[in-house]
Amino acid sequence: MVRRTIQHLPADAMPLSLDPFMPGLTADGVAVLLAATLLGGLVRGFTGFGFAMVFMPLASIVLGPVAALGLIWFIDLPFALPIAARSAKRAEWGEILPLLLTATLALPAGIWLLTWLDRETMRWLLALLVLFAVALMASGWRYHGRPTVPLSLGVGALSGLFNGMASIGGMPLAVFWLGAQRNDRHRTRANMQTFFGLSTLISGTILWWKGIITLGGLLMAVPLFAIYGVGLWAGTHGFRLASEETFRRGAYLVIFLSALISLPLWDVLIGR
Template identity: 30%
Template sequence: MSEGFAVALALPQLAPLLILTFLSGMVYGFAGFGAALVFMPIASALIDPVLAIAAFALSALSSLFTLVPRAWGECDKTTTILMTLAATLTLPLGVWLLRVADPVLIRIAISALAALTLIVLIRGFRFSVRPGRTSSAAVAGAAGVMGGATGLLGPIVILFNLSSGDDARRIRANTLVFLTLGSLFVLPQMAAQSVLAPLAIWLGILMLPAYAFGGLAGRALFNPERERLYR
């Protein structure tokens, strides 16, 4: 493991990855989503996508201490737990796809999914289906596959939650808690399928403080009274 730490510390891409992690955490702290949309397309071009996904998932666990405690009190716990369970059931399929697919295809999928998500968010697209137990579970199940394969657990969930009638504070809390728990539960799946390398663990540990401080900075910028801006 100490060898993995030395390799992680010596990575030529470490500095840009740390800067990118901080910026991603800031976006996440503000919006409750978007960290992977910022991080994954660039990071997967700098390093192996499996390494990027695993390290980022580990660094995102800092939100369990910096962001989730407050968000947990604001989220819809029943729906969030249901969606987390549904995503957890499908994460193994996504991780399997990550393990067997060509890294070039994974990079293309990450970039395409991130670009498509940004386009539909900017254009104001929203699902016409109102959130319910069945639709919430179905959306989360699809998110689990996408998240396991590309590290982008959030896109379909973001659009789904923004379609609800909840206010900005509740939407942010629901999404933030779901995505953070997703980062927690994807790591055992990656370990079980032998794609959680020691280098990824050490790189994630090095990235963790940057994500934590970025998240706190983003949270300070969030103003629930500016509902229109958030949406």
């Protein structure tokens, strides 16, 4: 799936050192992937979520949504599992497990939509969903009280659907947990990171079965691992120093700009 998508892209100006890993990509395309990985890592380390909300809109410009989905799984896997293991002790399992159950059940429906919709429609849908989520979180909306079982199940289903479509399953959770702020930000990050680690294992099995996770995606991820690690490290240290207000505004701004830049609306204007 990754190789077929990349073959339609220009093949000039590719940095020689990355050619074995990213065949057919231009220097501009590689630069977009590197920037998306670094920015996504910063947001992920800083907030505990948001890598896909930054990476997917930008990577989809270069690779298309299907190939970008397979790539993001490889990039995040080596980091998501250890982070989840460390966060599990602080997480609230009574909130996580109902969400994880319905997320798993809804995941195949999201993958079906990803493969059924055409590339441009998916790019529009992805960018608009991310913009809507950021607007909702930044609006000051709050959910008061502890979540009910039906609400948790519904949020989990949305998370699974969005995870299958574009690996943005953290978006409904961010609105649900970060927007409500029932817990302090440390508990919120622990919940998200634990959920993501478990859902990564589950989604990987289904994505491999559907042929979206491929050897081509693994090779492309190799030079991006270090970039993502640097972003995670910097974001994690920034989180320890930042105030609550900075914590929110920084995440919202980076995610908003990534989605805005990725809109197909700009393709004609900039010759993309």
